Structures are given as structure tokens and as C-alpha cells.
Amino acid sequence: MSIQKKYDPSKIEDKWYQYWMENNYFHSEPDEREAYTIVIPPPNVTGVLHMGHMLNNTIQDVLIRRARLQGYNACWVPGTDHASIATEAKVVNKLKEEGINKSDITREEFLTHAWEWTHKHGGIILEQLKKLGASCDWERTKFTMDDDMSASVIKTFVDLYNKGLIYRGYRMVNWDPEAKTTLSDEEVIYEEKQGNLYYLSYAIEGSDEKVTIATTRPETILGDTAICINPNDERYAHLKGKKAIVPLANRVIPIIEDDYVDIEFGTGCLKVTPAHDENDKMLGDKHNLEVIDIFNEDATLNSFGLHYEGKDRFVVRKEISKELEEKGFLIKTEQHINKVGTSERTKAVIEPRLSDQWFLKMDDLVKPALRAVLEDGDIKLFPKKFENTYRHWMENIRDWNISRQLWWGQQIPAYYFGDGKEDFAVAETKEAALALAKAATGNENLTLDDLRQDEDALDTWFSSWLWPISVFDGIRNPENEEIQYYYPTNDLVTGPDILFFWVARMIIAGYEYRDMKPFTNVYLTGLVRDKQGRKMSKSLGNSPDALKLIADYGADGVRVGLLLSSAAGNDLLFDEALCDQGKKFANKIFQAYNLTQIWEVSDEVAQPEVAKIAIDWYEAKLQKALAELEDQYSKYRISDALMISYKLVWDDFCSWFLEMVKPTYGSPIDRKTYDKVIALFEANLKILHPFMPFLTEDIWQRMAVRSPEEALIVASWPESTTIDEKILTDFEMIQEVVSGIRTIRKEKNIANKDAISLTIVNNEKATDTLDAVIAKLGNVDNISYSDEKLEGALSFRVKSNEYFIPMEGAIDIEAEIEKLTKELEYVEGSLKIVQKKLSNERFVNNAPEQVVANEKKKEADAIAKIETLKASLASLK
Numbered sequence: 064m065s066i067q068k069k070y071d072p073s074k075i076e077d078k079w080y081q082y083w084m085e086n087n088y089f090h091s092e093p094d095e096r097e098a099y100t101i102v103i104p105p106p107n108v109t110g111v112l113h114m115g116h117m118l119n120n121t122i123q124d125v126l127i128r129r130a131r132l133q134g135y136n137a138c139w140v141p142g143t144d145h146a147s148i149a150t151e152a153k154v155v156n157k158l159k160e161e162g163i164n165k166s167d168i169t170r171e172e173f174l175t176h177a178w179e180w181t182h183k184h185g186g187i188i189l190e191q192l193k194k195l196g197a198s199c200d201w202e203r204t205k206f207t208m209d210d211d212m213s214a215s216v217i218k219t220f221v222d223l224y225n226k227g228l229i230y231r232g233y234r235m236v237n238w239d240p241e242a243k244t245t246l247s248d249e250e251v252i253y254e255e256k257q258g259n260l261y262y263l264s265y266a267i268e269g270s271d272e273k274v275t276i277a278t279t280r281p282e283t284i285l286g287d288t289a290i291c292i293n294p295n296d297e298r299y300a301h302l303k304g305k306k307a308i309v310p311l312a313n314r315v316i317p318i319i320e321d322d323y324v325d326i327e328f329g330t331g332c333l334k335v336t337p338a339h340d341e342n343d344k345m346l347g348d349k350h351n352l353e354v355i356d357i358f359n360e361d362a363t364l365n366s367f368g369l370h371y372e373g374k375d376r377f378v379v380r381k382e383i384s385k386e387l388e389e390k391g392f393l394i395k396t397e398q399h400i401n402k403v404g405t406s407e408r409t410k411a412v413i414e415p416r417l418s419d420q421w422f423l424k425m426d427d428l429v430k431p432a433l434r435a436v437l438e439d440g441d442i443k444l445f446p447k448k449f450e451n452t453y454r455h456w457m458e459n460i461r462d463w464n465i466s467r468q469l470w471w472g473q474q475i476p477a478y479y480f481g482d483g484k485e486d487f488a489v490a491e492t493k494e495a496a497l498a499l500a501k502a503a504t505g506n507e508n509l510t511l512d513d514l515r516q517d518e519d520a521l522d523t524w525f526s527s528w529l530w531p532i533s534v535f536d537g538i539r540n541p542e543n544e545e546i547q548y549y550y551p552t553n554d555l556v557t558g559p560d561i562l563f564f565w566v567a568r569m570i571i572a573g574y575e576y577r578d579m580k581p582f583t584n585v586y587l588t589g590l591v592r593d594k595q596g597r598k599m600s601k602s603l604g605n606s607p608d609a610l611k612l613i614a615d616y617g618a619d620g621v622r623v624g625l626l627l628s629s630a631a632g633n634d635l636l637f638d639e640a641l642c643d644q645g646k647k648f649a650n651k652i653f654q655a656y657n658l659t660q661i662w663e664v665s666d667e668v669a670q671p672e673v674a675k676i677a678i679d680w681y682e683a684k685l686q687k688a689l690a691e692l693e694d695q696y697s698k699y700r701i702s703d704a705l706m707i708s709y710k711l712v713w714d715d716f717c718s719w720f721l722e723m724v725k726p727t728y729g730s731p732i733d734r735k736t737y738d739k740v741i742a743l744f745e746a747n748l749k750i751l752h753p754f755m756p757f758l759t760e761d762i763w764q765r766m767a768v769r770s771p772e773e774a775l776i777v778a779s780w781p782e783s784t785t786i787d788e789k790i791l792t793d794f795e796m797i798q799e800v801v802s803g804i805r806t807i808r809k810e811k812n813i814a815n816k817d818a819i820s821l822t823i824v825n826n827e828k829a830t831d832t833l834d835a836v837i838a839k840l841g842n843v844d845n846i847s848y849s850d851e852k853l854e855g856a857l858s859f860r861v862k863s864n865e866y867f868i869p870m871e872g873a874i875d876i877e878a879e880i881e882k883l884t885k886e887l888e889y890v891e892g893s894l895k896i897v898q899k900k901l902s903n904e905r906f907v908n909n910a911p912e913q914v915v916a917n918e919k920k921k922e923a924d925a926i927a928k929i930e931t932l933k934a935s936l937a938s939l940k
Contacts, residue, residue: 067653073617079760088776089199090203093544099138100549101553102530102531103142104558108150109153109181109187110188112191114606114609116609117591118588119588120197121626122556124139124622130553132753132780138549143189144207148242148408148523151177151242151471152242154176196619208472208526217476218491219525219572220475232422234417234464237415239411240358240361245416246407252404252407255400260329261384262276262330263393265308267306268305269306277330280380281383283357284310285357285367286339287336287355288354290307290334291318293320295322296324302318311386319350337417338357356417362376419484423465431571431574435574435580436453437453442582445584445586449559449587456567457563465521468518469520473525474518476489476492477489477516477517480513486503500513524568527565527569531552531573532546532572532576537576551577551579554583559588559589562587592635593636594637612624616645616646619649620645624638624639624642624643624645625642626701626705648709651713651717658725662725663731671736673724674724677723678739678743681716689783711750716743723839723840749775752775760776793833794833796864801836803861803866804821805841816842818842819843821841823848824866825848852865893925894922
């Protein structure tokens with residue numbers, strides 16, 4: 064190929080991705096090789112690529128591409144999640160814009176709109192992942208609402224129900240009034256918010272006495288059904304057996320006793336609202352209290368809300384507190400910080416609500432999953448610190464509320480055939496449910512029309528917890544070839560925010576349905592933050608456009624930039640400058656390739672000694688890097704693996720190796736050296752390929768005419784051999800020597816093209832075997848060894864060796880004396896000014912301590928500099 068002066072990712076990325084796709088490199092089928100499998104954390108079907116996705120999928124692609132190079136049958140399964148709450152909300156909003164209310168159409172009509180939305184917007188994110196270079200097996204793309212995936216979910220529900228693990232219960236649940244659905248505990252985020260504590264006065268029936276209670280939610284007094292006191296609280300002993308009157312509602316409620324009430328907290332009196340607080344519900348059940356629900360499903364007040372009916376709860380809070388104050392019920396208001404539960408999806412404030420829901424018993428299901436991570440070590444979390452979080456969640460697990468009041472999702476396969484709550488049959492099909500209903504009732508005249516399917520859909524996570532199994536059809540066909548070959552998968556890369564939502568539940572499902580782990584290693588990435596440490600979000604405007612970054616810096620540049628700023632399990636402080644660094648790195652590698660292409664290669668020229676040394680040294684560096692890479696990859700320290708590769712190529716290969724082997728200007732390079740340079744360059748490309756797939760494939764294909772079977776993506780990872788530690792140790796010293804020579808050249812303005820002599824007082828050890836390197840890189844025409852120091856020479860020290868460069872012929876002594884004299888005069892003048900300040904007692908006594916310290920440091924630095932300059936002048940005269 065013709066030489067391209069500058070690397071331009073825009074010209075090659077689509078080309079090579081298309082090439083990979085056309086040759087089906089990403090696709091995997093079971094064969095005789097060992098499988099290496101990753102399943103993608105399925106993004107929302109209507110989502111778009113953001114920085115979190117970029118990081119997560121870059122890491123997955125690094126692992127999958129490396130596995131291919133290592134000879135594994137690598138399979139990366141992509142897909143999307145139907146995201147019931149988020150997608151349904153988008154469809155509802157779209158319908159509103161068209162003047163249609165969800166409540167005015169049938170479920171089937173709504174689902175038609177939802178599927179239209181999904182087909183229009185779904186999968187955009189997967190197409191965007193291709194721009195990043197993600198080498199997923201696109202033929203295996205799955206969607207959690209695919210027919211086979213849904214069938215697996217329904218089959219699982221029926222199985223768990225038949226095992227007695229799924230039940231229907233009337234419980235206090237987390238209600239999202241915006242999405243109008245219940246949520247599991249894990250989908251509620253608790254945030255500290257500033258609010259008020261309202262002190263309200265309740266009259267005691269039949270007396271002038273009053274009792275004060277404190278509440279953060281004055282609107283809920285309309286649902287009060289008791290006041291509770293501690294039986295040991297002497298302050299309220301006289302109220303035992305009496306009744307109170309609810310302000311505004313004028314309802315008479317009992318005063319009950321329970322040691323649940325904390326005597327020390329608040330006023331020691333507790334209002335009990337069983338319909339709107341979980342603890343109050345438990346008290347209510349214990350004391351057989353009435354339950355009054357004052358809210359509609361959208362958190363507006365119902366008829367129990369009296370004259371506030373139809374108004375939003377937060378509007379009512381302001382209005383009722385004002386009314387209570389006007390009517391003398393509000394004694395005082397204090398500012399109060401309390402934890403408020405909000406919906407993870409809609410951000411709405413959660414309402415505790417009593418509701419009939421479906422639950423999955425978790426106590427026994429969770430046990431194998433706990434052992435696998437915390438006892439047996441079958442599954443490893445990286446970083447290990449997340450094991451404590453995992454333990455806490457799993458040991459405090461509650462039954463999983465798996466039903467949602469939504470239409471978008473798998474509809475619960477429970478079919479009602481009577482008027483009672485328990486008159487239902489659970490089955491995979493309506494026909495099977497009918498048979499069960501006939502058996503239960505003894506009524507053979509029942510028909511399909513007599514059955515009514517439960518309106519609720521299943522929690523999205525109840526679908527995605529089967530993901531590693533269901534993508535290989537392991538629920539419906541547990542003995543099929545693919546599940547036997549690809550399961551358990553190897554690595555899972557995801558965020559710690561879904562460690563419980565998804566990761567823990569997949570582990571639970573794995574042991575329940577395959578009696579084995581779903582994956583071996585879980586790599587938990589950090590959150591992507593901006594360089595100020597703020598979480599990236601649309602509202603802050605600090606989240607860059609992922610596709611624009613790729614357009615500006617190239618996919619390889621962005622991948623490198625992301626990983627340079629990432630550390631396992633820690634939040635990533637993203638700085639766009641790191642993408643520019645990645646782009647510069649790509650260009651550096653490309654220029655190194657260009658350099659090798661402009662050399663004339665000769666079969667006649669003998670291999671120089673310096674080239675032989677360079678090759679031996681770089682092969683040792685490469686082997687050491689391979690060993691370090693293996694260690695870092697095994698610990699899932701992907702950023703550290705990149706840094707090893709980065710330094711190897713930029714510092715060792717480009718800055719040292721190529722400088723040693725490149726021929727002198729106008730001369731050819733010998734064939735033996737050239738072939739080795741290309742072979743080592745190819746090894747570098749293999750190491751870099753997981754991080755920078757486009758650039759490396761492009762250079763690989765430029766280096767030689769390659770058949771599809773010889774593409775870099777399916778090449779072999781470099782082989783590991785023994786490491787020559789001696790040449791590495793010796794060369795470190797030689798690098799210091801060359802750096803010393805270059806420093807003197809710079810300080811004394813000795814041009815690099817001007818050859819110099821070097822005398823070595825060798826006290827350390829013999830390094831003359833590497834003198835050829837010093838000679839070439841330092842442009843030294845004569846190296847000699849001596850037992851005595853060379854007088855009147857420039858010198859530097861490396862370890863206990865001393866190196867002398869004769870000044871005669873190397874520098875203009877008169878010009879150097881003049882330069883040093885002027886510098887000495889300047890420093891001496893500066894010293895006088897500083898010492899004058901320090902001799903001024905007023906300055907020393909009154910100036911800030913740090914200012915005085917700075918002046919003293921200037922004095923010490925100037926004295927040291929003067930001594931050095933005088934010594935240099937003495938050596939010249």
C-alpha cells in the first residue's frame with residue numbers, strides 16, 4: 064500500500080469493521096476449541112450510547128478480542144432489554160402528544176404502539192456500539208421480549224409457582240405514582256432531603272386535653288386510624304383507653320399502647336396510618352386497626368381526602384399545613400432532614416401502598432448464590448471490596464415483588480376463573496390453565512372465555528435474571544448443544560449499581576436452573592465522572608456526545624482515553640484530553656510504521672552489532688511485558704494492562720528500539736534486522752489489538768498481503784518464552800548513560816550531529832558489550848576506559864561509574880566561560896537581594912512564615928548554584 068503521511072481514523076474504521084463483518088470473524092459456533100463467552104449487560108432497547116456504555120463495552124471488547132487471539136472460541140452475545148417502566152413511559156408520553164390516553168385504549172392496542180416504538184427506536188445503541196469497534200456476535204442478538212425469551216420467562220414463573228416459591232400477597236409495596244406501578248425494594252433510591260417536621264395537636268375525646276404528635280407528612284392525617292403511646296411512658300399513662308379526634312376529619316380514633324414507640328423520639332406519641340407506612344401497617348395488623356387509603360394511583364387524594372380530593376399530595380401538603388395553622392392545630396414547624404425514597408427510573412417520590420402483588424420467596428433461593436461468592440470462591444468479584452456489599456444485600460434479602468402494573472412486558476401467566484382472589488390457575492398457556500381450572504372446580508363446562516388473565520406484567524429483572532441461560536435457550540431446552548458448550552460464561556463486565564438488581568439474581572437463577580454458576584468472574588467498573596468528580600448527566604451538561612468523541616479522536620483514541628482514566632472498581636474521572644492522548648498514540652504507532660517503510664532493505668549488508676543488541680534487548684522487554692500483561696489481565700486491571708502496552712510501544716519500541724536499528728541516513732538496513740523489526744512490530748500489534756482494533760488491523764494489513772485467514776483479528780497471541788533478565792538490567796544502565804550524554808549535549812549546546820569522545824572510569828561492572836548502543840545513540844566516535852578521572856572534561860555519574868566527555872573540540876571554551884560568567888553574575892546579584900531581605904528584622908518578624916521560608920529556600924538554592932557555576936568555571940580555566 065502507498066504510504067499515508069498521517070493516520071486518519073475516519074478513512075479506515077468503517078472499512079475494517081465491514082471487513083470483519085463480511086468475513087464473519089465475530090460469529091461463534093460450538094466446535095472443538097474451548098469456549099470463551101461474555102453476555103452483554105443488555106442496555107435499554109430505546110437507549111443511546113453514553114459514557115458508561117462506552118467504558119463497559121470497551122472493556123468487554125478488550126477481553127473478547129484478546130480471547131480470540133489466544134485461540135479461544137470467543138462468543139460475545141449482544142442484546143437489549145425491554146425496560147418495561149422506561150419504555151412504557153415513553154410510549155405513554157408519545158400517545159399523549161397524539162391526544163390518546165392509555166386508559167382509553169385496550170392492552171392490545173397499546174402493545175401495538177409499544178412495538179412500533181421499539182421497532183423505530185430499538186437497536187440504535189447496538190448500531191452505535193459498532194462505531195466503537197464492539198466485536199459482538201450480531202447474529203446472536205437477543206431482545207428480552209423475543210418470543211423464545213418470553214417463553215423462557217413464562218416457563219420459569221410457572222415452575223417457581225409450582226415449587227411453591229411464587230405466591231400472591233396483599234402487602235405494603237413501593238408505589239411509583241408516575242409510572243403507576245409497584246417497584247421492588249432495590250428499585251427505590253433513598254436520598255436525604257430537606258423537609259419540615261409539623262407538630263400537630265389532636266384533641267382527646269370528651270375533654271379539653273390535647274396531645275401533640277410530630278409528622279413529616281401532614282396530608283396523611285386524613286388516613287390516621289390510631290395514636291400510639293409506649294405503655295411505659297408515664298407522661299401519657301392517663302391517656303390509656305381514651306380516644307383522640309383527627310384534626311379536620313373529626314374522626315374518633317383509639318389511643319393504643321405498644322413498645323414500638325420510642326419514648327425519646329419526638330413527642331413520644333405516634334400517629335398510625337396503616338395504609339401509608341410499612342411500620343404503621345404492622346402496628347395496624349397487630350392491633351386490628353382500620354385501614355384508610357387516601358391516595359389514588361397517581362398520588363392525588365381520593366374521597367377520603369375530603370375537600371382536597373383530586374389534588375396532588377405535595378400541593379395538599381402546603382395547603383393542609385396552612386389550614387391546620389389557621390384552625391389552631393399546627394403548633395410549630397421545624398426544619399428536618401429525612402430520607403425520601405425515589406423511583407430509580409422516573410425519579411418520582413415513592414408512596415408506600417397496600418396492594419395485591421406477586422412475590423418470589425428468596426430465603427432458600429439465595430443460599431447457593433451466597434456460598435458461590437463468599438465461601439466456595441466459584442465466582443470472583445473484582446474488585447474484591449464489593450463482596451461486603453454483596454453479603455449485606457444477600458443476607459438481608461426480602462421476598463421479591465415481581466409484578467408490575469404495566470402492559471409492556473411479559474404478562475403474568477395466572478388465569479382467574481372465579482370471583483375469589485384465590486380462584487386462579489397458573490400455566491404456560493391459556494389452554495393448560497383451562498384444564499387446571501376444570502380440575503380445581505370440577506366444572507367441565509368452563510371455556511377459555513371464562514378465564515381472565517392477570518393484568519400485571521413481570522418485573523423487567525425477572526426477564527434479565529435468566530439472560531446467560533435464556534440467550535442459549537437453556538430454559539426451554541436445557542440439554543441443547545449451545546447451552547452445554549457456552550455455559551457457564553466466563554466474564555461479566557457491569558456496574559456496581561446493578562450488583563443486586565442483576566448480577567446477584569443471575570447467580571441465583573444459575574444455581575436454580577443449571578445447578579452451576581452463570582459466570583466465573585465479575586468485573587465491576589466505576590461510574591464515569593467529569594474531571595471535577597461530578598457524575599455525568601444531561602442536566603449538568605457535562606456528558607460528552609459519545610459519537611462526536613469517536614468522530615473527533617477515532618474509536619481507538621476514545622477507547623485508549625477511557626481506559627487511561629479508569630481503574631478497576633473506582634470511579635472514572637474522564638478528561639477529553641486523554642482521548643487526544645489516545646489519538647496521538649495512534650499517530651505515533653502509524654508514524655513508526657511509516658518509518659519502517661521508507662528504509663531501503665539490503666540482502667548484502669551485514670547485521671551491525673548494535674542491531675543485534677537491540678533485538679535481544681527488545682525481545683526481553685516484550686517477554687517481560689507479556690508476563691506483566693498476563694498478571695494484570697488475570698486481576699482484571701485492564702487500565703494497567705493498557706499502560707504496560709502503551710509504555711512498551713511508545714517508550715521502548717519507538718523511542719529506543721527503532722532509534723537503535725534505524726540505518727544511518729542514506730544507507731540501507733540489513734535484511735536480517737529488518738525482518739526482525741517487522742516481526743516484533745507485528746507482536747506489538749497483537750498486544751495492542753484488543754485496545755486499538757482499527758489501527759492495528761490497518762497496519763497489519765499494510766505490512767503484507769494477507770488472506771482473510773491471516774487477518775490480525777484471528778492471529779495468535781505472542782508466545783511466552785524465558786526472559787533475559789541480564790540484558791534488561793544492563794540496558795537500564797546504558798539508557799542512563801545515553802540520557803547523561805544527551806543532557807550534556809543539551810546543556811552545552813553540542814549538536815547531536817557532532818561526534819564526541821567518551822572516557823569511562825568503570826567501577827561498577829563491565830558494560831563494554833553494550834558500548835555499540837552508547838556509540839550509536841550518543842553519537843560517540845571513541846569510547847575508552849581509564850582508571851583515572853579526566854581533567855578538564857564534562858562529566859556525569861551512573862551508579863559508581865563516571866563518564867567524561869573531553870571539552871576540547873566538543874565545545875567553544877571561551878564562549879562557555881563567557882556564558883557561565885554572566886550566569887554567575889546574575890545569580891550572585893539575586894543572592895544579594897534575597898540576603899538583604901533576610902537581614903531586615905522587620906521583614907523577618909512581620910512577613911508570613913511561608914513567605915520567609917520561601918526567601919530562605921531561594922538563598923540556599925542560589926548558594927548551591929553559585930558553587931556549581933564556580934566549579935564549572937574552574938574546570939574550564
